[in-house]
């Protein structure tokens with residue numbers, strides 16, 4: 001099978017999980033059912049996870065820029081769970097990107113092992129690198145609130161014909177104006193803000209759906225999230241948080257009754273607990289009424305390794321982007337975006353999104 005050439009912007013924990021995951025499944029391929037654990041789609045129309053190849057990587061941290069990708073993914077402040085021992089050489093070095101708004105000022109008040117350390121280097125031309133390396137898909141993993149940086153990478157993709165997969169909550173693929181630009185340029189894109197494989201969003205959505213399916217009325221709900229990685233540290237800056245809160249809230253609100261009181265839903269990243277590192281804990285509560293108006297209260301605590309949880313979705317998104325490129329499809333891919341992203345252009349119920357992804361893979365649905 002042809003390789004899928006991937007560029008990555010932001011070699012943080014999510015990139016680490018994704019790159020380790022590709023190697024993990026390359027090694028377990030052909031080892032029976034056990035080797036497929038953790039995958040939603042072992043095969044996407046002939047493409048396996050091992051067909052993904054990283055050809056370019058961009059970051060701004062002094063401990064990552066200039067290093068081989070397989071080393072940089074383990075450099076501080078990354079703290080991703082280790083999926084495998086020892087990585088094969090990729091032959092790719094992390095290149096210096098323009099910093100733009102990638103580093104929030106409050107991040108500079110923390111010790112280096114917890115925060116970003118900006119490299120003193122001239123940025124490369126991302127467009128040139130994308131063209132030279134033949135990258136087909138770019139994963140945007142810059143920090144929450146880096147709106148300018150996210151738009152910069154989207155623009156580089158437009159200029160180089162590369163598919164943009166937006167894993168963070170800058171509303172680009174879900175913005176009809178950007179969507180039209182990618183459509184006109186003939187480029188398939190996926191976004192925005194990756195929905196983890198079994199994270200707080202998909203679990204919250206499933207519980208809300210269950211309430212309505214069983215005739216219960218949800219009255220109040222919250223979802224509190226705490227973690228100890230740089231994503232959570234970055235989100236301590238409330239000014240950068242608006243899009244993340246909107247993306248996470250809308251992902252649940254769209255399944256609640258239309259007259260649901262907006263003050264009765266509270267969802268967001270809630271605190272940074274350094275010793276938790278990449279372990280994320282989500283507390284979910286739903287209050288509602290059942291038969292005869294009798295009260296029902298539901299509480300759940302979810303504990304997951306945050307970054308591998310996003311990798312499980314990205315490994316499908318990348319292969320679907322490649323499939324769309326093979327089929328000359330342009331613009332936002334609505335089925336895989338609704339399946340793997342919190343803030344897609346066209347939100348769908350999860351079962352419907354899942355069904356449409358199967359149709360897309362089988363070639364029975366255009367996007």
Ligand SMILES: NC(=O)c1ccc[n+]([C@@H]2O[C@H](COP(=O)([O-])OP(=O)(O)OC[C@H]3O[C@@H](n4cnc5c(N)ncnc54)[C@H](O)[C@@H]3O)[C@@H](O)[C@H]2O)c1
Nearest residue numbers: 010011012013014059097099102141143144168230306310
């Ligand atoms: N499950 C998940 O972990 C999850 C789910 C949904 C969304 N996301 C989003 O994905 C993004 C990445 O998450 P993460 O945990 O890997 O974050 P991270 O903090 O570990 O990594 C961010 C990386 O971006 C780099 N960076 C900063 N500015 C840059 C620039 N201008 N160009 C290139 N690189 C730059 C940093 O040095 C760092 O290596 C975040 O926005 C996060 O909110 C993550």
